[in-house]
Amino acid sequence: MSLERRPVFPFTAIVGQEDMKLALLLNVIDPRIGGVLIMGDRGTGKSTTIRALADLLPQIEVVKGDPFNSHPQQRDLMSDQLWERLQAGESVERTWMQVPMVDLPLGATEDRVCGTLDIERALSQGVKAFEPGLLAKANRGILYVDEVNLLDDHLVDVLLDSAASGWNTVEREGISIRHPARFVLVGSGNPEEGELRPQLLDRFGMFVQIETVRDAALRVRIVEERSQFDADPKGFLAKYADSQQRLSERIEKAQHLLPAVTVDPDLRLKISGVCAALEVDGLRGDIVTNRAAKALAALEGRSEVTLADIRRVISLCLRHRLRKDPLETIDSGYKVEKAFSEVFQVSLDSAA
Known part of the structure; x- marks a missing residue:
């Protein structure tokens, strides 16, 4: 069976x-x-x-029976044992998972x-x-x-x-x-x-x-969707099959496009300016914001990062890195948006 x-x-x-x-x-x-x-x-x-x-x-393509889900060709995605086998001229069976x-x-x-x-x-x-x-x-x-x-x-x-x-x-x-x-x-x-x-x-x-959704109409919609899925999973999945396939293809294309995506030097300078203005410790904030903006551009099918890409991801990348009083909770994103608007010289309303 x-x-x-x-x-x-x-x-x-x-x-x-x-x-x-x-x-x-x-x-x-x-x-x-x-x-x-x-x-x-x-x-x-x-x-x-x-x-x-x-x-x-x-x-993903893997070597059949490999406990590490090793890639059959990319060195950094395979185990040392598999690499030694390939170097010795041994052939391996491939499969997809x-x-x-x-x-x-x-x-x-x-x-x-x-x-x-x-x-x-x-x-x-x-x-x-x-x-x-x-x-x-x-x-x-x-x-x-x-x-x-x-x-x-x-x-x-x-x-x-x-x-x-x-x-x-x-x-x-x-x-x-x-x-x-x-x-x-x-x-x-x-x-x-x-x-x-x-x-x-x-x-x-x-x-x-x-946060929990507070809008009553939206809550009803969420409950209805879940009830439909529980009652008829196959039918529900069939309804969303096309949109699932389109998004899956977008992700795959974005993964291939990502190495070609670039960030203008002036935008990189301003990203670091925001991190400096917020007194973010270390350089992880700068690096992650650049990478996230490039990934978003790739998802949208573009090879160059825009101001809008940075605006969309910068709070998600920086808000948890801000220095704060031990009694405070993590910033809602307002401080990051304020610094962004000042460094990039855009209005706070448009940055929100």
Whole structure:
């Protein structure tokens, strides 16, 4: 018997939460943006949206049976073991798979996340017996951490380091093994249960604050859409099949166009001017804003970043990096918009 895939609510059917959807799309176009942290009330569609995105993405080519979802040709997306096999002239079988979506449970240990080495077998047989962890399964996909603000800080550090470097290294008793770990890190949480430390906040590329929809008509529409999906998943998916396909193709085209997208030097200078005016520590804010603006231009099918692109993404890239009083919450975006309007010399109303 062939098992049917569990139906997933379509991404294009999700009502509202435009900032969250945009941040997720930009990160799958350019994973180097550094992931996205989504904070908001319970029941606002965070998990639904993230799972919908993974289901939407184009399939990826992998080496059949490889535990790291290695790419059959790109060196930085394959394991060292596979590279050695290819260098020795061995041929490998290729296949296609859905982009992996891995959930990291709150109670996960470091071994479960990073993988484990069988020291006894390594010492007795001289082989590096490695049991892959969640980072291996998430390679070239999405790693989702719900309630990330409740996760142990050490594990958050491990995830962010792997997401930034693209590699996971496991060392035990002088034995070391590494594998590619390129994934889009998505964290979500409820701010009422605590916030991340500023040092960890800064490591996430983008930040989205979402709220419960207050408009009654919009709430009714959301409930109706969900009820239709639950009653007839196949019929509901068929209704959105065309829009899903169009968006999937846009993402694929944007991924190919991205290397050709450029940012005018004057715009780059002004982006850094905004970061300086806001006293943003380090250069991550500058780098992420440039990357996010380029990803947005690619999504729109353009090879040059515009002022409108920067305006659309700059608050998402900078608001969580601002210095603040310990008793304050993360800025709503007003400070970033104000600095943007001053540096780029546009009115605050048009910048909002």
